Amino acid sequence: MARIVAGIGTSHTPAIGACVDNGKTGEPYWAPLFKGYEPAKAWMARTRPDVAIVVYNDHVNAFDFKIIPTFALGCAEEFPIADEGWGPRPVPPVKGYPELAAHLVQSLVLDEFDITIVNEMQVDHGLTVPLTLLCGTPQAWPCRVIPLAVNVIQYPAPTGHRCYMLGRAIRKAVESWNEELKVVIFGTGGMSHQIQGPRAGLINTPFDTAFLDGLSRDPERLVAIEPLEYLRDAGAEAIELVMWLVMRGALGERVEEIHRFYRVPASSTAVGNIILESR
């Protein structure tokens, strides 16, 4: 049986990718951030998952505004790296797992989640920056990846509750796949940030700390956070945090917090990272 053994919450700030790609990780601005991710990287290398389900959002790269799927599951063999406007990131292409992805679609739709099936898709920083942070700069990514793109750009984004329930349905789907597989799930984006308007630059560290605490100890409280609360208290782009609730939902009731890191700023964002193992 396939099992989801752990979840990783991490920001996916594009400037982090640009920093790695341009060899600037040693600069004083960036060095503490990469140091902070070392334990997570070591954990990833130890855990050696077969598959990573990466819950992320596309930032007007794979999808323009012609079609806006709320939940889109990548079912392709391979996902090319998007050119977001300054050339594609020089990272390996992302290898999918079409057989398992097809099974997830089947199971999720029967569980009343109307997933959009995507057979060709480029992936942007939302997916590649978390891989870089957790896996470094290898010749090939160490596991197969199933992208799950969530619309958090055009409001309303799916609610935290909906995301959490989707996570639970993903766990059920993975556990009904008849192959010995170690699966991890990434919830990406956030934490507090706003990159638009006169209020840009907003950061709310107490909100972020409470969110990390909640993932570890009281996810039901986080599930009840209204969309408006994310916007008002943690910035217009903090709504990305609902994607961390898909991850938390997929871990089952009991988790153990293995690692946590938090730092302000990376560009305009508060960067958070948490690793939770399913118990």
Place this chain on the structure above:
Amino acid sequence: MTAREQTEAYEDIPGTWVFDAQRARQGYHLNEFLYSLMKAANRAAFLANEAEYTRRFAMTEAQRTAVLRRDWNKLLELGGVSYALAKLAFTDGKSYQYMASRMTGMTEKEYVEMMLHGGRSPDGWRSRAERQGRA
């Protein structure tokens, strides 16, 4: 909360244009223009003659003018979404951080400085009433 009440609540957040379904509808052609700037050939064509290039898209005159002026907040108000607007900043050889600083009226240096000191506190920015109380 009904969809209508939700929109009213969005409008109560100062310094923010929430990209909801109505604003997205107004910004559709503007955002498609911005999306086109993902291709290097289109970026070159735009930079060669900005006004002419924008006429390939069914934007309003107000949107077109805001593009030519790089009037970032106006573009947000008229339905541009920040991730798409960033492609215009990239075309100009600028970063997200530059664009965000222009939206706040700060220089990029001042903005970076604010972020290094923990960013903008939400206090005084949660609602119009809270903003007025501080002003």
